[in-house]
Amino acid sequence: MRINILYLTLGSLFILGCSAIQNGVDKKLPNSVEISSAIKEYQKLKRDKNIQINAPSEAFSAGKIYSLLESERDLKKANHLAYLLKSQINVAKLTAKEKFLSDRLIELEKKIAQKKIEEKDRELHTIKEEQNRLISRDKELDNIDATMTPKGIKFTINDRFFEKNRSKLLIISIRVIDKIVDFLKSHPDKNVVIESYSDDSGTSSYNLDFSLRRANSVAKMLVAQGIDKNRIKIKAMGEANPLFPNNSEENRSKNRRVEIYVVD
Amino acid sequence: MILFLRILLFLVFVSGCATKSLPKSDISNAKMAIAQSDNKIVRTYAKKELQKLKQKYKKLDTLIKEKRYKEAKFLAQEIQADSMLLQKKASVIEFEKKVKTKENILLDINETKLQEEDL
Numbered sequence: 001m002r003i004n005i006l007y008l009t010l011g012s013l014f015i016l017g018c019s020a021i022q023n024g025v026d027k028k029l030p031n032s033v034e035i036s037s038a039i040k041e042y043q044k045l046k047r048d049k050n051i052q053i054n055a056p057s058e059a060f061s062a063g064k065i066y067s068l069l070e071s072e073r074d075l076k077k078a079n080h081l082a083y084l085l086k087s088q089i090n091v092a093k094l095t096a097k098e099k100f101l102s103d104r105l106i107e108l109e110k111k112i113a114q115k116k117i118e119e120k121d122r123e124l125h126t127i128k129e130e131q132n133r134l135i136s137r138d139k140e141l142d143n144i145d146a147t148m149t150p151k152g153i154k155f156t157i158n159d160r161f162f163e164k165n166r167s168k169l170l171i172i173s174i175r176v177i178d179k180i181v182d183f184l185k186s187h188p189d190k191n192v193v194i195e196s197y198s199d200d201s202g203t204s205s206y207n208l209d210f211s212l213r214r215a216n217s218v219a220k221m222l223v224a225q226g227i228d229k230n231r232i233k234i235k236a237m238g239e240a241n242p243l244f245p246n247n248s249e250e251n252r253s254k255n256r257r258v259e260i261y262v263v264d
Numbered sequence: 265m266i267l268f269l270r271i272l273l274f275l276v277f278v279s280g281c282a283t284k285s286l287p288k289s290d291i292s293n294a295k296m297a298i299a300q301s302d303n304k305i306v307r308t309y310a311k312k313e314l315q316k317l318k319q320k321y322k323k324l325d326t327l328i329k330e331k332r333y334k335e336a337k338f339l340a341q342e343i344q345a346d347s348m349l350l351q352k353k354a355s356v357i358e359f360e361k362k363v364k365t366k367e368n369i370l371l372d373i374n375e376t377k378l379q380e381e382d383l
Contacts, residue, residue, distance in 0.1 A: 076338075090349050091345075091348050091349050101356065105359065105363050108363065108369075
């Protein structure tokens, strides 16, 4: 009898002791700042369509933790679950943000690729234009003819055979120079007069100097091709004798020229 | 007899309630979570938080040594949650940087195009 009472007492104590510790005595959901703020945040999360769409599995996990929290009566455990719930809510929020950023990144990469294609197209177009320009210039060069004038046979080197606003001849001018050189070599008794002109955009002294530099440039090329320098005479004309009124860039360009006369 | 009864009561109480055994799976999950967090992206964008997480893991070790298994279990679960959050944070920061870089590239391209059109 005494032993039975002893077992009964022990059993009761065990049950009382453990349930008091593990399950809590209060049957209501325990309350703390942590718990109530986690619950509020979860309610918000449930209403957030963006998160429901872009982070569904994370939102679902938060829901599972919330269910556990709802049925928990022990304050410590409930606080712990509230911590886990908040953490999971933040994971869900960040996952939705990550999805948004990932989509944005893809969209930007597409746009950049598109822009690069457009850029390449523009470059290609420019190259084609340049190619066409060179082809038409080639045709022009092939058609260069010497013209007879009272001063003698005249060859003209236009502004476009020089670097822009400089006296340096472009490689392409070699074909005009070659024609003149061929002619002079086959007529060793003839001499050359180089008359160089500018437009009127600078001061007179600048224009004179500019035309002199271009004339010298042509003379150097002729000498380099084997023409005796004693056969060459240079005249820097500055802005004199414009072919056209200097009232547009196109006309000014036409006025900037070097005329080469083959004389007796 | 009374002394025996008191000892027995104490043993029953202790063995019944001192939670209880080592939470092996939570601990190993926490360990795995720490290993996953210790990556290049997290080290680059969330170094301080990673240090804090490692401190928590040290605390977990102490709790285990002291056989405070219930607290250890909670802490191990917190470590897993923190680790997941940390990795997400770092990943979002990395994405933000990538997006910013691409936005700047696009801006540069557009500005260059406008300048070319002006010319």
